[in-house]
Amino acid sequence: MxxxxxxxxxxxxxxxxxxxxxxxxxxxxxxxxxxxxxxxxxxxxxxxxxxxxxxxxSDARFAESYARSRVHKGFGPLRIQAELQQRGAGKYPFDMAVEDIAGSWQELLEQVYSKKYGNKPILDLREKLKRCHFLQQRGFPNELVQHLFKKLSL
CATH class of the missing domain: 1.10.10.10 (Winged helix-like DNA-binding domain superfamily/Winged helix DNA-binding domain)
Incomplete structure (x- = not known):
């Protein structure tokens, strides 16, 4: 050489x-x-x-570390998956990050919602759509968001 x-x-x-x-x-x-x-x-x-x-x-170690930091910041699975894909580590599982921190994606979603909106009531459809959009932008799937709003309306 x-x-x-x-x-x-x-x-x-x-x-x-x-x-x-x-x-x-x-x-x-x-x-x-x-x-x-x-x-x-x-x-x-x-x-x-x-x-x-x-x-x-290790891309696997990177994916876990990255996902853990994003979960701590309140981001959902769709957003984290897209960001990992952009960084070349999209094929590695990262669900254990949310399990360690929040318990489940639904629990994390509820924490994010609660932190942002607290106990403020939803006054109209426009406000509900605005809140849905916020959660979807954070990377939470529509099914989880809809489940949250059903739970809130009880």
Whole structure:
């Protein structure tokens, strides 16, 4: 291996490790961030492949960590799934994050609703639609939202 390749390899590995020390990153994120520093994408992918083999980078670990942080912020499964897909880690399950934090998606939905609206009554259809839209934007499926409003109207 020529001297430049060894120096390049070390620089790429150091850049990857710096990112991974701050927080978990998906393989796709690492490739994008390190390649943006001017390194050849193929070399970056090779180094990341070695990091994966060593257990230093894991898309599954990233997905769990990311989902956990989004659940803490009150986001639903549809939104989290879409965001993971964008980051290249959409094929990993993340339901355990909500189970640990809120118990279920329905319970998380109720917590988010309660935090935003408290005990304020729904005065008209327009207000109900506005609240539905808010919850759907947060990534909660329509079925869960409808179930919540049925429960509230009892």
């Amino acid at each position: 020529p001297k430049d390749d060894t120096k390049n390899y070390k620089a790429i590995k150091e850049a990857c490790l710096r990112y991974l020390m701050r927080r978990e990153h998906s393989q796709q994120e690492l490739v994008q961030k390190v390649s943006a520093k001017g390194f050849v994408k193929q070399d970056v992918e090779q180094v990341i492949g070695e990091l994966i083999e060593q257990g230093l980078q």
